[in-house]
Amino acid sequence: MTKGVAILISGGGSNMVKLVESMQGDHPARPVLVLSNQADAGGIRKAAEMGVPTAIVDHRPFKGDRSAFEAELIRVIDATAPDIVCLAGFMRILTETFTGHYAGRMLNIHPSLLPKYRGLHTHARAIEAGDTEAGCTVHEVTAELDDGPILGQARVPILPEDTPDALAARVLTQEHRLYPQALRRFAAGDRTRLDLAP
Ligand code: GRF
Numbered sequence: 001m002t003k004g005v006a007i008l009i010s011g012g013g014s015n016m017v018k019l020v021e022s023m024q025g026d027h028p029a030r031p032v033l034v035l036s037n038q039a040d041a042g043g044i045r046k047a048a049e050m051g052v053p054t055a056i057v058d059h060r061p062f063k064g065d066r067s068a069f070e071a072e073l074i075r076v077i078d079a080t081a082p083d084i085v086c087l088a089g090f091m092r093i094l095t096e097t098f099t100g101h102y103a104g105r106m107l108n109i110h111p112s113l114l115p116k117y118r119g120l121h122t123h124a125r126a127i128e129a130g131d132t133e134a135g136c137t138v139h140e141v142t143a144e145l146d147d148g149p150i151l152g153q154a155r156v157p158i159l160p161e162d163t164p165d166a167l168a169a170r171v172l173t174q175e176h177r178l179y180p181q182a183l184r185r186f187a188a189g190d191r192t193r194l195d196l197a198p
Contacts, residue, residue: 003187004032006082008090013043014172015088015109015179020050022180029187033080035073037092053080059092070098084187087141088179096143106141107186109179111171113137113153118146123164123171134158134167136175138182140191152182152194 005023007016013034020031034047035055047054055076062069069092077085087108099106112122114137126134135155142148154174158167178196185194 003029003083004081005029005084005086005183005187006033006035006077006080007031007047007086007088008077009034009036009041009043009088010038010091011041011043011089013041013046013089015175016043016086017046017050018176018180019086019088019183020047020052022184027184027187029084029183032082033077035076037090043089066095067097070095073098074101084183086179086183093145094141099141099143102141104140107138107151107179107183108141108146108148109175110137110139110146111168111175113155114139114146114150121164123167127158127162127164127167132158134171136171136178138179149191150193151186151191152178152196154178154196155198 007019009016016034023030031052033055034044034052035057036044037057037059039056039058044054057073057076059069083105085102085106112126113135117125123134133155135153137150138152139150140148154177156170156174182194
């Protein structure tokens, strides 16, 4: 039985594009929705061009009322009856009500080697700390921010001359390899950890 995947974005959606492009042929899943909380997110236009249904749930009219915002998110997402929800650059912090509703079937990609550097500015923090490597992580989403069982990681070197932007670009290239592979395994019922070779 082919699984339906809803993808949540806030920006350009480069990870979303790689996920959608990967769900073809004998892949066990298909995209059923791309949703953004930002109406002007570049990823929404890209998703529409790839023929994926899209939706906007703008958080601003809810004026900080998280539960009302999330209730609308859930209403719009569940209208497409997804089996799996992928967060791909979705920049809203979600409460336990939302993470609990999709418990065990929601994934996220984070641009660090979790559990190091939860939250924002991961590349600047890794450089400041003098780390020699960085990377990205796909994990199941739980109520704790950037926590939950790790499904996959990919590593990159940090070079002496690296700026946060240069490092972010190198990590993003690995995100585009890791997330599609992790989703494919997860959709096939494989929750074992994947460590991508460089
Ligand atoms: C990615 O680096 C992702 O790890 C982070 O937000 C960025 C989104 O990029 N959470 P894009 O919108 O997928 O290009």
